[in-house]
Amino acid sequence: MQLKRVVVTGLGALTPIGNTIDEYWNGLINGVSGAAPVTYYDAAKFKTRFACELKNFNVTDFIDRKEARKMDRFTQYALVASDEAILDSGLDLDKINKLRVGVIWGAGIGGLETFQNEVLDFAAGDGSPRFNPFFIPKMIADIAPGNISIKNGFMGPNYTTVSACASSANAMIDALNYIRLGTCDIIVTGGSEAAVTIAGMGGFNAMHALSTRNESPETASRPFDAERDGFVLGEGAGAIVLEEYEHAKARGAKIYAELVGGGMSSDAYHMTAPHPEGIGVIAVMKNCLENAGLRPEEIDHINTHGTSTPLGDVAELKAISEVFGEHAKNININSTKSMTGHLLGAAGAIEAIATILTIKHGIVPPTINHTTVDENINPLLNLTLNKAQKRDVKVAMSNTFGFGGHNACVAFKKLDE
Structure with a gap:
């Protein structure tokens, strides 16, 4: 069976360093840090008192107030980013076959704030089970793609992938395969997360996963630096319109890049820690290269997972050296989490977008906040x-x-006609 080619025709982003694709890209290439003191709640008693929150974002600028109240923030973010991506794609929604348009979305946690607030309200009451009727539909992780499809009438495959911080990368790989195999013409994919909450911050602090550089939040996310002390929690969404190449070509769509392959693997090692030798990471990059039909020496750039954790950064770079050998030194490696923080289930989406824009513009965004060499x-x-x-x-x-x-890895290529 001849697999169909898959291209990127639309992008949307809602991030801590920009609320549109253009703002996001400008923030990336200018090395802007999205980290600042938390404003959503009183963080005075928390070990970490800062995060990468959205800036100057008012949901009612995009969604009717009454409708927005029926959604957790992670769903609101998904709708805003997907709207931008669909508009950017130039799709005429009245002319496409909506039975062949799907939405495959990623979320590692889903409606954490909704769950947190409903339980806290119940605990503060008299024991009577007075829950909001929207509690469950606001909380469940699959509701974001559900809302995207309802708004746009997309009737193809519709679901959420949940694989922690790999969720939206897994969503892209599923979307790639549905289009490759001819099941769909178009899929809106990506991910969203809104875990900057007391439960999110408290939980990650309890694991000692977060940076506690409270005196200097803007420099706290420092991948590959010897003084890194954990990741910075972020929020937002990234949306990508993937389309079968001939379908896109027939309608004269602009094409950012081709999605040529994806790989998946498991460390099979520990609940939270990476394998110290990066064996799962080695496997996922090899799987991706094979799936894409690429040779290691063809890779020009890798946007790493690079969370700014002591163990993870070293293991990933060891794996890159193992997979790419001598060619590794010729690759521009970066971590855009140094600017955006870690968007958990949405990380794969916004970092794929950064990778796509790097191909489009010929500029590799920096890894900021590096001051001390890690031996x-x-x-x-x-x-x-x-x-x-x-x-x-x-x-x-x-x-x-x-x-x-x-582990998930995706590969993009400049369009080869």
């Missing part, structure tokens, strides 16, 4: 430190990993 990291690797670098990027990969040992 455990191969000094020959180009980690794109502190300043964006111009480069003609023809083929690039994006890595995303999640608690539970879930």
Whole structure:
């Protein structure tokens, strides 16, 4: 069976460093940090008192107030980002076959704030079970793609992938395969997360996963730096319109890049810690290269998972050195989490978008906040430190990993006619 080609025709982003694709890209190439003191709740007693929240975002600018109240923030974010991506794609919704348009979305947690608030309200009451009738539909992780499909009338495959922080990368891979196999013409994919809450911050603090650099939040996310002390919690959404190449070509769509492959693997090692030698990461990148029909020496750029954790960063870079050998030093490696923080289930989506835009614009965004060399990291690797670098990027990969040992990797390529 001849697999169909899959291209990117629309992008949408809602991030801590920009509320549109253009704002996001400008933030990335200018090395803007999205970290700042928490404003959503009183964080005075928390070990970590900062996060990468959205800035200057008012949901009622996009969604009717009454409708917005029926949605958790992660669903609101999904609708806003997907609206931008669909508009950007130039799709005429009255002319496409909506039975062949799907929505496959990623969320690692879903409606955490809704769950938290409903339980706290119940605990503060007299024991009577007075729950909001929208409690369950606001909370469940699959409701975001459900709302996207309801709004737009898309009647193809519709579901959420949940694989912790690899969720939206897994969603993209599923979407790729549905289009490759001819099941769909178009799929809106990506992910959203809204875990900057007392439960989210408290839970990750209890695991010692978060940075506690409260005196300098803007420098706290520092992947590959010897003084990194954990990730910075972020929020937002990324949306990507994937389309079968001939379908896109027939309607004269602009094409950002081709999604040429995806790989998946499991560490099979630990609930939260990566394998110290990165064996699952080695496997996922090899799987992605094979699936995409690429040779290691063809890769120009890798947007790493790079969370700014002591163990994870070293293991991932070891894996890159193992997979790419001598060619590793020729690859522009970066971590955009140094700017956005870690968007958990939405990380794969916004980092894939950064990778796509790197191919489009020929600029690799920096890994900011690097001040101290880590002797455990191969000094020959180009980690794109502190300043964006111009480069003609023809083929690039994006890595995303999640608690539970879930690994996903996607590969994009400049369109080859």
